[in-house]
Amino acid sequence: DTEVTQTPKHLVMGMTNKKSLKCEQHMGHRAMYWYKQKAKKPPELMFVYSYEKLSINESVPSRFSPECPNSSLLNLHLHALQPEDSALYLCASSQARQGANEAFFGQGTRLTVV
């Protein structure tokens, strides 16, 4: 199983809503990531979790709140988002060690903030 599963695939939310994005992998990977990708742009790193601990936060606004409840799950809690936060949100995972440990990406959640 080399899949990273993200739900939902599409999400439309108002600026006052609270929603969560979910990501799941069963490859035994201990590093998990959230990326944001705008149209025709490359993915931009938001957060990295290593062994269920937050290791990198790329100065992401607090309206995005990550959570890693266990080694297979990664959530991104959303609150009071702005229309410019509309994007494709990609989850990825990799082995947490040196070497050719490529990141496997999920299909993404396409988020629209109205």
Added chain:
Amino acid sequence: GQNIDQPTEMTATEGAIVQINCTYQTSGFNGLFWYQQHAGEAPTFLSYNVLDGLEEKGRFSSFLSRSKGYSYLLLKELQMKDSASYLCAVRGPRARDYKLSFGAGTTVTVRA
């Protein structure tokens, strides 16, 4: 920080060869990755280089020169399904940093 440059677009004919160049300036280097991304889909891993030289994987090869901050992805025997965006990504500054910084991507269009 990381500064990663690659051409915006390339067009080639089915069966031909295309070379996508990537140059980078980084505050630390621990590997270079190439990913393929079809429109509306997730990026998929193609290759990894951490030492200088050529890595070959079927129709795809990737080259790295660390002293020049340069890599290329070579796509041989192009097929229509190879039409996609190709992303160069650098990991750094530490090997355990897990931080991938992506270039803007090169859109390759394969014509019959």
